[in-house]
Amino acid sequence: MIYWLLFYEFFKVGLFAIGGGLVTVPFLFDLSEHYAWFSTKELADMIAIAESTPGPLGVNMATFAGYKTAGIPGAVAATFGLVLPSLVIIMIIAGLLKKFKDNPYVRQVLSGIRPAVMALILMAGYEIARLAILSFENFILFVLFALSIRFYKASPVFYMIVAAVVGIIFKL
């Protein structure tokens, strides 16, 4: 049954793709070779589309493949399959963390991890900057945004909408 197969294959992707985002890409290429759900070219298009649509790439791809193969129920089956492994695992960890929050070892481990996460955040910012800031004009805009975000703490959604409008007006 196609729904079951979609669920099962994306369940495996969800279980083995550790690290999120682009880590799912090799798994998806694998799928495109095994099944006629989507072609390699469609996957490449999808990666491009995913960059300009909201939501995580893995979820977008599961929905896309599921829909192409078996309509909306297929999209639901594939996405549910993708999300289920982490849903179960995170729920277990959330329970454990609650219980052991004050354990000294857990606290030490977290104290080591936090600065590393800060480095990951900075790196993620750098990766996006490489795609976003392509000219001097872009850089000026970036500085203006950075300053206004720093001094007028409006919602991030507000800044994104402003940026979309600015992008259209100035043909970025």
Added chain:
Amino acid sequence: MLQLFLSFFKIGLFTFGGGYAMLPLLQDEIVRRRRWATDEELMDYYSIGQCTPGIIAVNVATFIGTRHYGKAGGCLATLAIVLPSMIIITLIAAVLARYMHNEYLTHAFAGIRIAVTALILNTFFDMWKKGVKGYFGYTVFALAAVILFFFNLSAVLIVIAAALTGLLPGIARRKKTK
């Protein structure tokens, strides 16, 4: 519970470019507005989401939902964060495929990417004092940043190594007292 759903639906709708692009939105909605987590807890969720299977954005949503409303909350937050992309992608796959190469959309997203870069940088500075404390913090941060930048090592390995490093000061202290 409804608020949980609405908050994560909004975050899912405005996350462009994966897990870390979601961070400014999470900080604004979850830490500042709803007070469902502190900055420190958000960092912990990210590190756990990074090292466990699945998509970081989804993992963080599950985590926050579970912590506040139990298992039902975890499921609800997860549903809420994937629902916007499911709807949008289904629409694209069904009718909008050509529309995606629209010139206006391209310009709009070029603008959004610049704002997202600035937003992430802002969140980074917001969290700096809470995330990087003392010489130990500076050292771990600097090492992780250098390794990430120059050696392109997997983020999973970085987090695991940092977790072990976190135990070192404790071990050193115990040896001294012996």
